[in-house]
Every structure is written in C-alpha cells, then in structure tokens.
Amino acid sequence: MKEDEIIEKLQKLGLTKYESLAYITLLKLGPSKATEVTKESGIPHTRVYDVLSSLHRKGFVDVMQGSPRLYKPVNPEVVLEKIKEDFIEDIENLKVAFLDLYREVHGEDLPEIWTIQGFDNTVERAEYVIRTAKHEVLINTPFEFLGLIKNEIRSRKDIIFVIISNFEEVPNWLKGDNVILARTGGAPWLMASWIIGDLNYALFFGALPKDKRREKFYSFWAKSPKIIQNYMHWFYTIYFDNSELIKPLNYGSLPKPLSLVNIRTLITVLKFTELPRKAEIAGRLVDTKEPVTLDGEIVSYEYTPLTANVTVRAGGREWKVGGIGSYFEDVEGEKFILLG
Template sequence: MREEEIIKMLQKLGLTKYESLAYITLLKLGTSKATDLTKESGIPHTRIYDVLSSLHRKGFVDIMHGTPRMYKPVNPELVFEKLKEEIISDIDAIKGALLELYKSIHGEDIPEIWTIHGFENTLERVEYIVRSARREVLINTPLEFLTLLKEEVRKRKNIIFVIVSNFDEIPEWLNKENVILAKSGGAPWLMGTWIIGDIDYALFFGALPKDRRKEKFYSFWGKSPKLIQNYMHWFYTMYFDNSDLIKPVEYEKLKKPFEIANIRTLITILKQTQLPKNIEVIGHFVDTREEATIKGKVIDYEYTSLTANITLVDENGKEWKVGGLGSYFEDVEGEKFILLE
C-alpha cells in the first residue's frame, strides 16, 4: 500500500495529516529526535512538538525524557488493537442510545422490511448477515450463489451453519465441524433463497438474475424477531426437513460452550449426537413472563412441523418443557440455548 493511501486511512481514524506523517516517519527511523523527524518528514519545525505531543496523548508515541528528548513509535499492533476496542465500544454505545430513541418513538414490535435494489447490494447484505451472526446462520440457496459466500463462511468458526443447496459433492471449504449440509429435494425447493442470521436479520429473493438483469434485481431484507421466527420455521419445515442430510455437525469437535438462537437448530444438532446433554436456557416463563435461567440436562425432544421443544431436567430434578421464541404451550420460552459439553 502506498504511503499516501496509508495517510488517508489514518486520517479517517482521527489523525491529522501531520500526525499521520510523523508516525509513519517514526516507524521508518525508530526512536528519534524532533529535529530528525522534521528533516525526514518535512513537517515544519514550529509544528513538530505539538504534533508529537498529540500523538503521545493518542497512544501512538512514547516520549523518552532527557536531553535531547527522544520519541519512540508504539508498536502498530498494540496501537490499533486498543483503537479497535475503543471504536467498537463507541459504536456499541451510540447504537444502544439511538436504538433506545428509535424504540421510544416507534415501539419494539414493528416489523422492519426493506426492498434491496441491485444484485451487488443484495450480496453485500448477505455477507453482512454472515459476518454479524453470533450463533447461527441458516442458508437455502443454489450452489451458484452459495459459492459467492465462500470467504465469509470460511472465516466463521464459532457459529453454526445449516445449509441447504443442490450439492453434487461437498466442497472442501464447507467440510468444517460447525457446518450442517443438506442436499435439496429438487428444483421446487430452490425456488427461493433464504439467508437468516440468529433472530436478527433475514434476506429473501427468488431466482438468480441473468447478468444483464443484475441492476434490475430485487431482494427483501427483514429485521424483526417475531417475523424472523416465522422465516426460521419456514426454512426448516419447507426446506431442510424435505432435504437429505449429507453432512452432520461434528459435535465433539465444536468449541464449548456455544450458543444457539433457534429451537429447531438446537434439536437438529441434538439429533446428530447423543442425549443427555448439559445445557443452560435463558428466556422467560411462559405464564408469568418473568425472566428464566435454567441449567440442566436435555433428556428428550419433540420435533414436528407444528411443534418443537426439549425436555430439560434441572439441577433439582424438576422437568421443564422448553420451546423457542413465541412458545405458549411450553413452560419456558427459550431465547438463548447454551450447550455446555
């Protein structure tokens, strides 16, 4: 990368042009005097001390006091790891504040559905779903589109993928312990593409576009837990359950504990291993709506096109029926399922 491009990127992160230039020059020279920096970088002598003091406050430069005063560049790995943490913290804080403002005006239960225009914009949204998921991603799509997600899927190792496609054989990049694969039952099951991340985001579109139609292509993007729980139900009952399992999860190789958002994903995993399994469920009691956290062992499950629940025996020996989001027949509505072993 050229130096001009690095300077522009550093400016985006809050450094001035002179600060960016001084830090880069220090990395080249190593520990240096201010006069040496001025000579090498071209920063005016009248500005160099203010620039270095500012870099010191921002954590990019250490000052070694003495005569003459020396300036040492901080290791970029340390600088940017700290900067990344600060940026993420700031983003989370402002996102939370703005979300509270949004909810105070619009409420929490309004389904959010948008139309996405253009194939490239659709692909960007799908990649975002894969990148941002914390627990699981459900995918039903032709292999042609799935292949476009190769790099994003390859990077994610700590979430579960449940993928339905028209496989002839298992691609090497999908042969991972955290991936469940099913071969679609035929053309009717590939009429639409669904990409669902946790209970946060979902995207749908129909047939893939021809090249000449990519700009006229449309997809639909949704963000609403109550809406997405229906999409998840549709994914399993319409697509996954009518397809042939060709690669189960490699449960013993998965790093524990790990979390699942959807009861049907949980049961799909439990079907591919042996019970009982230690679990922690976080959610609400169905009758009172009070918060519930229950630890115990899964000893059984029920899975049909209409119902999905697990039987959990807690640490005191009491049995609980636990369902997923929107449960009303069970004892507990589970919002987070944590497999502990």
C-alpha cells in the same frame, strides 16, 4: 502490508499523509528529534513541528520534554484500541440519534423490514449477517450465491451453519466440523433464498439476477425476533426437512459450551449426538413470563412440522421447553447452551 497501504489506512482513521509518515517513521526510529523525523521521512522542516504536535493531540505521539525535545510513538495496540472504542461509541450514538430523528418525524420506531436495492448491496448484507452472528446461520440459496459469500463462511469456525443448496459436490471450504449441508429436494427452493443469523437479522430474495438486472435487483432485510422466528420455522419445515442430508455436523470436534437460539437448530444438532446431554437453558415460564434458567440434562426431543421441543430434567422434575412463542410447553426457550 506495504508502507503505502499502511499510510492509506491511517488516512482513513483521520491522519493526514504527513502525520501518517511521521508516525511510521517514529515507529522505525523510536524516540527521536524533529530533525531526525524530517531527515528519515522527507517531511519538510517547516511542517514537521506542526505535524508532530497534531499527532500528540490525536494520541499517537508522546512528547518527552528536554533539550532537545524528543517525540515518542505511542504503542500501536494502545492507540488503535482507543480509536476502535471511540469509533464504536460514535456508531452507537449515531444509532440513537437516527432513531430519535425518525421518531420525531414519524412518531414510531423504524420499520422491521426494509427493501434493499442492488445485487451487490444484497451480497454485502449477506456477508454482514454471517459476520455478526454469534450462534447460528441458516442459509438456503443456489450454489452460485454461496460462492460469493464463501470467504465469510470459511472464516467462521465458532458458529453453526445449516446450509441447503443445489450441491453437485461439496467443496473443501464447506467441510468444516461446524457445517451441516443438505441437497435441496427441488421445487420451492428455486423461488427464494434465505440467509438468517441468530434472531437478529434475516435476508430474503428471489431468483438470482441476470447481469443486466443487477442494479434493479431487490431483496428484503428483516430485524425482528418474532418475524425471524417464523422465517426459521419455514426454513426447517419447508426446506431443510424436505432436502437430503449430505454432510452431518461433527459434534464431538466442536468446542463447548455450544450456544444456540433456535429450538429447531438445537434439535438438528442433537440428532448428531447422544442423549442425555448436559445443558443450560435460559427463557421464560410460559404461564407467568417470569425469567427462568434450567441447569440439567436434555433427555429427549419432539420434532414435527407443527411441534419442536426438548424435555429437560432439572431441579428434580422434567420440563418441556420450546422456542420463542411457545404456549403448549412449560418454558419458552431463548438460549440453549450445550455443555458437553
């Protein structure tokens, strides 16, 4: 990265241009006198002491007392990690503050579905879904849109992707071991696109816009496990199950343990391996809603448009485990961890 780019990024973190120059200079020189910083950086002598004092207050510089006084740069990893922690804390505090403000006015929590205006904003939200997912991402969209988010897809090797599109051929960036691809079966998929990340976020929109309508484009953004669970069900039963599998999962090459949150994704993954399969499942007993963890083996599964569950042998008995909202099974599964 060029020095001008580093200075620009430091300014985004709250440093002035002179402060950025002084810190970079100290990183080059090591502990130095103010006059040396002035000579190397070009910062006016009349300003350099104020600049170094400000850097000290902000945690970028340590002052070594003596004659002459020396200024030492704080390790970049230390100072940047502290900025990161403070930034994350500020964001979390703002979230709480915004929710409190909303409740004061409306007397209720924020709505679970929002409207997003503008196609570029929709692309950014799709990238965010992929970037923040911890377990799995389900995508049903035209290949044209996949191309717009390919960098995010390509960068995530630690989650499972299930992707449906109008593929003609499979590009290299979609050939990862963690990717399952299906070629759309036709009709309904043209009318809607889905990008679903775990049970945390889901993005839904219709046909891609023409250039003149990009700013008037609308998509829908959901943040509700119950709603997203329904979206996941529709994703599999309406789209994936009616499409042609063209690239399987390479289960044997994936790092273990492998965590998933949707029962149909779990069963889809199990279809690419052999049973029994060691697993740990966290959830709640359907009858009492008490938390339960099953540590055992998945020995079979059932998968139909109406039913999806696995049979787990654990604790000397067999348990039927479904997904969120289960009522026929023994356990409502919330997290599924394949151990090997």
